[in-house]
Amino acid sequence: MSQPNCSSLWASTAAPDIEASALQGTVPADVVIVGAGFTGCAAALAMAQRGARVRLLEANVVGWGASGRTGGQVIPGLKFDPDEIEAMFGPDLGPRMVNAVGSVGDEVFGLIEQHAISCDAQRKGWLQPAFSTRSLDLALRRCDSWQRRGADVAPVGRSEMARLLGTDHYLGGWEDRRAGHVQPMSYVRGLAGAAQRAGAVIHIDSPALSLTRQGAKWRVSTPQGAVDADQVLLATNGYTDGLWPGLARTVVPMMSFQAATIPISEDLGKSILPEGHAASDTRRLLWYFRRDAHGRLTMGGRAPYREDLGAADADYVRNAVNRLYPQFKNTPFEFHWAGRVAMTQDHIPHLNRLDNGLWAALGYNGRGVGMATLFGRYLADLASGVPAQDIPFPVTSMRPIQGYPFTRLVARALVSYYRIRDQLEAV
Numbered sequence: 185m186s187q188p189n190c191s192s193l194w195a196s197t198a199a200p201d202i203e204a205s206a207l208q209g210t211v212p213a214d215v216v217i218v219g220a221g222f223t224g225c226a227a228a229l230a231m232a233q234r235g236a237r238v239r240l241l242e243a244n245v246v247g248w249g250a251s252g253r254t255g256g257q258v259i260p261g262l263k264f265d266p267d268e269i270e271a272m273f274g275p276d277l278g279p280r281m282v283n284a285v286g287s288v289g290d291e292v293f294g295l296i297e298q299h300a301i302s303c304d305a306q307r308k309g310w311l312q313p314a315f316s317t318r319s320l321d322l323a324l325r326r327c328d329s330w331q332r333r334g335a336d337v338a339p340v341g342r343s344e345m346a347r348l349l350g351t352d353h354y355l356g357g358w359e360d361r362r363a364g365h366v367q368p369m370s371y372v373r374g375l376a377g378a379a380q381r382a383g384a385v386i387h388i389d390s391p392a393l394s395l396t397r398q399g400a401k402w403r404v405s406t407p408q409g410a411v412d413a414d415q416v417l418l419a420t421n422g423y424t425d426g427l428w429p430g431l432a433r434t435v436v437p438m439m440s441f442q443a444a445t446i447p448i449s450e451d452l453g454k455s456i457l458p459e460g461h462a463a464s465d466t467r468r469l470l471w472y473f474r475r476d477a478h479g480r481l482t483m484g485g486r487a488p489y490r491e492d493l494g495a496a497d498a499d500y501v502r503n504a505v506n507r508l509y510p511q512f513k514n515t516p517f518e519f520h521w522a523g524r525v526a527m528t529q530d531h532i533p534h535l536n537r538l539d540n541g542l543w544a545a546l547g548y549n550g551r552g553v554g555m556a557t558l559f560g561r562y563l564a565d566l567a568s569g570v571p572a573q574d575i576p577f578p579v580t581s582m583r584p585i586q587g588y589p590f591t592r593l594v595a596r597a598l599v600s601y602y603r604i605r606d607q608l609e610a611v
């Protein structure tokens with residue numbers, strides 16, 4: 185029996201779920217995938233299109249993890265500027281990585297078009313407004329770094345930013361026109377449906393409980409069945425459990441909290457994000473916001489690490505709404521929800537080779553709508569025999585974080601510290 189999904193806006197307003205049932209009995213496959221979020225569903229789709237026999241196992245329902253709870257912002261790039269990525273990874277891999285992370289909009293919106301996925305997709309750009317003079321410099325440097333590589337980005341001055349956002353809270357920033365947003369639960373269900381049509385078999389209510397070698401095959405066992413396969417792809421991100429010892433210790437899960445207002449009347453809402461942008465600001469504990477297809481304002485930010493976050497924890501996002509859009513001060517929130525964002529120590533998403541025929545992709549550091557979709561395809565490439573050096577990202581062994589419990593405590597203490605730094609730095 186699946187755990188109930190949190191009462192996210194997306195779960196409540198999504199396109200219909202796919203038909204799927206729990207795994208029963210022992211079945212053969214070429215590849216078994218664990219986790220039905222963007223990573224697992226994109227991998228299942230790519231493998232099935234190549235003619236592989238695919239089984240996808242999900243402990244709950246499709247999109248139950250971060251993918252059905254995200255802000256749905258499709259944002260190219262990582263925490264690092266293109267210049268920094270090239271300096272870190274060298275003249276061969278660096279530029280290929282920059283191209284890859286810059287292409288996630290094409291990847292996501294291309295799949296949506298190709299498979300006619302109905303998910304309120306809007307490719308109208310993303311704004312990164314700066315809340316302090318220091319962060320404005322960093323934002324403009326990042327914009328310049330992309331612009332020099334021919335990306336469709338531009339700096340945005342203070343008054344234009346105020347017009348595009350409908351608030352004069354920010355000092356300016358930049359716009360990335362390769363970006364956009366999707367209804368994420370509809371998108372992940374759409375990927376799952378496309379994978380099924382291509383021949384993948386998806387099982388919900390099917391937690392993978394053990395992963396063992398059986399001769400030349402891997403066996404993944406669930407409460408009522410097992411899959412024997414040549415290749416295993418782990419796509420469990422911030423919800424990674426003990427299935428493969430040590431993998432959960434390669435990421436630090438942090439909570440992100442979102443709330444959505446009731447639909448805002450056309451008259452009151454017409455000046456808020458009038459051109460349909462998504463936005464996330466330069467705060468260390470960023471505020472991210474957008475409108476949904478029904479005119480609701482959604483606002484997200486970091487939250488304390490608890491699974492049972494609820495309405496009483498909405499003060500942080502309520503404060504953000506009040507600061508940006510005081511006219512909505514008394515507008516009720518209709519939905520609030522939270523989920524795990526998987527952070528890595530090096531701030532780079534990880535593609536891991538764990539053993540022969542055993543791969544994992546995780547740690548998107550809050551940029552997973554695009555990156556997880558892309559990494560799903562890379563997992564499929566690796567499982568299909570594409571050499572690791574042909575993947576435009578490092579394929580590494582698993583490196584659990586040293587002193588993990590301590591790291592988790594430090595990461596959570598950093599949230600409080602960053603909050604204070606943001607308050608001090610704001611103009």
Ligand SMILES: Cc1cc2nc3c(=O)[nH]c(=O)nc-3n(C[C@H](O)[C@H](O)[C@H](O)COP(=O)(O)OP(=O)(O)OC[C@H]3O[C@@H](n4cnc5c(N)ncnc54)[C@H](O)[C@@H]3O)c2cc1C
Binds near residue numbers: 253254427549
């Ligand atoms: C609140 C929030 C807001 C976010 N906003 C954005 C945003 O606006 N833009 C952006 O780019 N990124 C955003 N992110 C990050 C993004 O959502 C994630 O990086 C992305 O969804 C990860 O996808 P995934 O498929 O790798 O993992 P998930 O979607 O988390 O899927 C993992 C799945 O694995 C399943 N699972 C775990 N263990 C097992 C097991 N043993 N057996 C079977 N199944 C198992 C879980 O049930 C889960 O469904 C946000 C994240 C959160 C939480």
